[in-house]
Amino acid sequence: MAVNLAVKIGSMVMRTPVTTGSGTFGFGSETKDLVDLSKLGAVCVKATTRERRLGNPPARMCETASGVLNAIGLQNGGIENYILEKLPYLRQFDVPIIVNVPGENPEDFAYVARRLTETGGADAIELNISCPNVSHGLDYATQPHLTAEIIAAVKAVTHLPIIAKLSPNVTDIRPIAKAAEDAGADAISLINTVIGTAIDARKRTFKLANKTGGLSGPAIKPIALLAVYRVAQTVHIPIIGMGGIMNATDAVEFILAGATAVAAGTVSFVNPLAAIEIADGIADYLTQNGFTDVHDIIGAVQ
């Protein structure tokens, strides 16, 4: 029995509910020998900023118990480099493109969003208002009114679906999600990484040059699941759930908590095909449990 896996995020149609997670899949071409991008629900590329960014000095990553701590620092070639060098490869595939956009002020966000809109460089824009590695703790996504300010600035320059990527590093994520919805966001993605650090006892130094980093991987899955559930109880726009998803069962849990779609993030480091295999596994789950449509289980946790 065929099952329907297709979902919509604003006007963007995803063939499966599984996208790659920003920063965990490069710009798509790195895995050209391994991954057929057209089998993904969407491809979410690495953060793209107005100007080129060199990123943070090494060490940038270290493994922790059931997780990975990173402080990459948004290394990327800038929006014009993306349009010229990255986009042509991505557009060879019949797959929606989500571009993750960070910025230091509303003008930066709007500039990149406008360029993406003018050039057909994206099918949706994920506003990275929650990267813990560049903001010095002043993420836009820590304050409802700052979240709304960025979304409004981008809404004014694009018709593309806007996805607000929220931070777990807040007291209560619900008013921030509500502010994003009220400001016109078409969807919410969560969670970004959980801020943390790691120390080398032998050297008596921080393990990351940046001292702090963002934690991802299975270690943060319970935090992410609760955030998705709470936000799903708060807003009416779709949620893209992420945070420690390693397999289809994890993904189903996020959908049951209220996510319409999910992202395979850190798992792609281990298995670049994970986002495709997880979608297959969701289909198997639906079939085995007598469902015909992924929508039947969105938010269905009892």
Add this chain to the structure above:
Amino acid sequence: MQALAAPGHFVLTFDDPETARDARPGHFIAVAATTPANAGSSILRKPFSIFTVDREAGLCTILFSVYGPTTSTMALYKPGDKLDFLGPLGGRVFEADPHSDVHHVMVGGGYGVPPLNFLAKTIKAANPNAKVTLIYGARSANLLVGDDGLREAGVEIISCTDDGSLGVKGRVTDGLSPLLAPPAPDNGGASVHVYTCGPTPMMRAVAELCTAHNKPCQVSMETPMPCGIGICVGCVLKKADGTFSRTCTDGPVYPATEVTWQ
């Protein structure tokens, strides 16, 4: 399947004709290995340099010692078990100096020795008359136990120990210096090309010595590699031009002049 190369060190042989065909010195594989008991505690793949290849048999080997969950699992593997790996990985690998009269000098330490062993054999296979020397620190001597083919292939081996009990007294740079400084009676005046792989402080000392003597030097950089395939951008080193380079896909081998040492 695997054998104990020396106390605490394992040689793991795996059957993959494509990797055996394509692997070149400096390439590595990224292994995922867990048991039900430790699944999830360490989720990332771990990189291992290719040690030997047998193209006709389609076999490759890697060397490892037990360090964490991945290698603990690998140490339990039995003949016939399946190895979950990506590879061969690496963008720029060792390039043998094409000049026939060059003296190839390899300087290794610890787990930097396996790819140099592979390189030495590759150079000798292409040109049996090539002059090849491998210098290594005594602490890594036991890593050569698993393969005694180097001397048979005509590779000169110089070991260096702190107390002089074996080979040259001192560090690998003490073994390297006489080969770089003119006049060079040992090499008949031939030009020298240095290849190094091992702990970063050792490679830095080797690279700086080569720079001082104006000799070409290739370094295989060792940084933690979360993905090994270029998507995480976590394994970077800072290059001399100020940019950050992914050692997994832009390296791991660089001309010594391109890297900075931090």
